[in-house]
Amino acid sequence: MRYVTATTEQEAFSSLRQGEISVVAGGTDFFPRLGDHKIMPPVLDITRLPGYRGVSRNDGCWRIGAATRWSDISNADLPPAFDGLRAAAREIGSVQIQNRGTIGGNLCNASPAADSVPPLLTLNAEVELVSEAATRQMPLQSFIMGPGKTCLKEGEILKSVIIPELPEGAISSFQKLGSREYLVISIAMVALLHIPENGQAKAETRVSVGACSPVACRLKRLEVDLFGVQRAEIPRQINSGYSDALSPIGDVRASKFYRLHAAETLVRRMLTGISKESISG
Secondary structure, three states, X not given: OOEEEOOOHHHHHHHHHOOOOEEEOOOOOHHHHHOOOOOOOOEEEOOOOOOOOOEEEEOOEEEEEOOOEHHHHHHOOOOHHHHHHHHHHHHOOOHHHXXXXXXXXXXXXXXXXXXXXXXXXXXXXXXXXXXOOOEEEEEHHHHEEEOOEEOOOOOOEEEEXXXXXXXXXXXXXXXXXXXXXXXXXXXXXXXXXXXXXXXXXXXXXXXXXXXXXXXXXXXXXXXXXXXXXXXXXXXHHOOOOHHHHOOOOOOOOOOHHHHHHHHHHHHHHHHHHOOOOOOOO
């Protein structure tokens, strides 16, 4: 077994040049997936790279390092617009997993049921990808291409998640349904973010659903219907047909019909709740 714990980006890129090696940032998905394999593939651990862990705010955006742990996010001093992401962080596995698992590992694992993706989509998150040759940034929706598949190129590492500054008064929420309350893979999950009207822009409501399609997605048709609608009026504007973007599968956790019904119920419940004084994760 070859296990490299890089302490500089140059050391990490050098390891990537030496041949096939798996990049991990916590390993809470990677190692269990190996099962009973006696031969361990080469591993590059990026959790000690400078600048890869922590939450910061500068230049009109928030930056979350790829090696930032879920417990870091749930305990961070973040505005209400991040309540949905913090709620998702508290739903990921056990406390032990939250103290080890990272946001970068969760995104690169690219599971359709990754709890972090729906709230990040409502935040218009982008990912920062670095290699020896260049740095590039792209929307999270474009980064995840399908189950277990991302657009990471050979020699690239996910360095951080970038979230644009949100207007004051923005609020968010996250709910998921599983066979039990904790330590469970989602049957369906919904994230919601509402931005109130201000002098420059109309009210906006963003809704994202996970575990009901190969990649979590925003409900664009519903968002168009809700654009400019004030919180108190939202429950009256919920029309049918907004779940056309979803394509759930059936598996041991739930049938595709149950998943679709669960997602629609969660969406309606959260949109109805938004008309109240506050929404909770």
